[in-house]
Amino acid sequence: MKQTPKGTDHGGETLNEIPIVDWLDLEHDREKLLRDIEYALSECGFMVLANAPGLDDDFQQRAFKEVRAFFDSSPDVKQSVEISQSPYFRGYSDRKLKDIGHGQIIETFQYSFEQPPVSAHDDESFPLHDRLMKGPNIWPEPDELPGFRPIIEKLCDTYHSLTHMLGELIVESLGEDSAEFRRYFDFDDPNLAASLNHNHSLSAFPEESRARVRADYAKFDSSNVGTHIDGPPFVALLINDRPGLQVVAGEGRWINAPVTCRTADGDYPVPVIPGSVIVNTGGTLMHLSEGRYSATLHRANTTLIPEGETRVSMPYFLLPKTEGDLVPFGKSSATRGNASGYDVGRDRGANACVNRMGTFPQVTRRWWQKEFDALREKAKSEVESETNAAFEFAAKRGERYKNRTT
Template sequence: MTPTTATETISANDDTSMTRLRLSSGNGPVYRAVSKAPLREAYPSEIPIIDVSGIFSGPESDRMSVASQIRDAATNNGFFYIKNHGIPTEVTDWAYETLLEFFRQSAKIKERANVSQSRYYNGYKPPKSQRINPFESVDVRETFSWTYDPRYDPSVPDPAAIPPHIAKYLRCEDFQWEATANLPHLKEAIVAYWRACLSLARALVRAFALSLDLPEDSFLEKFTHPDAALALNYYPPIPVPETTSSSENGETQVSIGSHTDFQLFTILWQDDNGGLQVLNRQGQWINAKPIPGTFVVNIADYMARITNDRYVSTVHRAQNWSGRERISMPFFFGFNLNESCGVLDSCLAEGEERKYEEISCEDWVQRRAKAMHTTEDAK
């Protein structure tokens, strides 16, 4: 049965001011209690701004200071802003302007890059082709996606020398660039943005290790050829509903549906139109408004697993009520797909049991992708 609503009323014995949001996950259907209170702006304590300049610094004390702030945010709502991240505005502006140019083209031209022609889901996804949460509306967005390609990774001196046990998981192709050759600067802009995010992500992984009471190079061998992908989103405006409170009545229209991310963490650049919403620990939707000069970082599912849920992979969605077209540029980062990791010893209290078995990143990503694209009712 195809669902028509994202939420259902909690039983009479529960709090009637809450509804229940159904989500797909790698562990089967999961539910989140959602307040019927209206959407509101996030408090600084809920989504803090972290100055990460210290992760590029020599003194260990500077790096530890950033790591401590990351730990606080990751164990709270799992979302935080970062500033002084080292990515020039020229890079983000170029990618933003080029993407607008791409998405404003005719459907016929964009269809040349349709993802259905790709071997690895690189390329263009047209309107009404995505439904990230099967219990909400079809996503009102278009997307241009690109997965990790070692040929563009400055840390890989010779892609031909990559060991076979790693290379078999890499998804390299030129289809998406050949199909967008009418805009040759599109490739240049996207690759420049991807490289900048990749460099930042590798620095952040070291900070995450410190935040977990591990040596900062603990994960070094696990992201030599990481699962580092882009999903560059174009959101046309959608109507503002009569009420922004959560309700069990009717289908929720979304720009992108309620979900959690797959791997370790996501780095997101968003334009100034807004629309990103985060489900906080109390079950209320809060706005993660755009803050100039910052990126949003959020914890993803694999990080939650290996920390035994110490770090929170938080539900989020987008609704573009700005009246204008919106661009968001999420960069998803995780270990090599050939790697695996179990619950970290540093995340276990004395006598505490591991909640999750060790699973390879490839198996986890496949499990999550399959669950996300299931459209049957998950009661």
């Protein structure tokens, strides 16, 4: 059943929720769709895309059922696809011990497109990003979870097609030629990092840790709860089945994101918009638009997950080509010192690789320690620069909203 979302009020004085953009407007009112995209990504950096093609409620229900079945499976099944088996950062990771210090107890499953390796992982005659990001997935045995691989491969294909269609519309909403998107994204040769995340509620924490976690999330600017921007991608796409995602928007405060698929009974403390997908601006788009669309700080808030329950989210990060500079839309060459905090001289492929290496140290220790040691300090400074730019853009948005009320 198609949803008829409440329209976005572009004249409001405050931004209390993530703006909704209706995909059906593409057929009925294209100009409205472009205006709504422009408003959402310039004023919030996030949007809820309602009636997302291929992501109707029936499909999402099936996807969440299969993903939950994987995370509920036996330790033996999950360990059979443990992520450090492969240099390509694919498979299962139990990050409970690592992330308890960041206010999260989380398990993940990493996947991408099935691609043959370009070389041996340590053959330095090939670029690092090709050696690390191109390779096969690791899947549970079909007799254990027969529906898992098919639904995730379908989700991957759906996300991929939508990212390309939406990416061109986003470029058009900036007043630029939509062909600019295709300069940086090759549909047939993608660079992808995608994840299935299983976050546990506060009740899974040791009792002595819960008060500290609550206190950290109660602070606006706590550095202890995984607040971040998505640096490498153009945009990120995400479906989720429980509350938890929060975004810095409006007057510079946390607002709660909706749920895209109801998989539990009872009331949800956030809106539920079935058949939708949450879209946010990444650092690549922040740079290409010269800050017109800025990456927005966000986090997964453990304290919003209902007690005794868990939250599943399925984020998708399509990365740009790694060759050449990222030249902002409408410009003939890249310039340094731009507003987005982006270093145009960076090795984009290496930067994306270091992002993966830092997130999954068990893989790095086995396969990539030398490369990580050589690159991590430079990558850290680049992340800090872009994050600081995102903070500045958020502050400017906050000032705009305050001025509307004075």
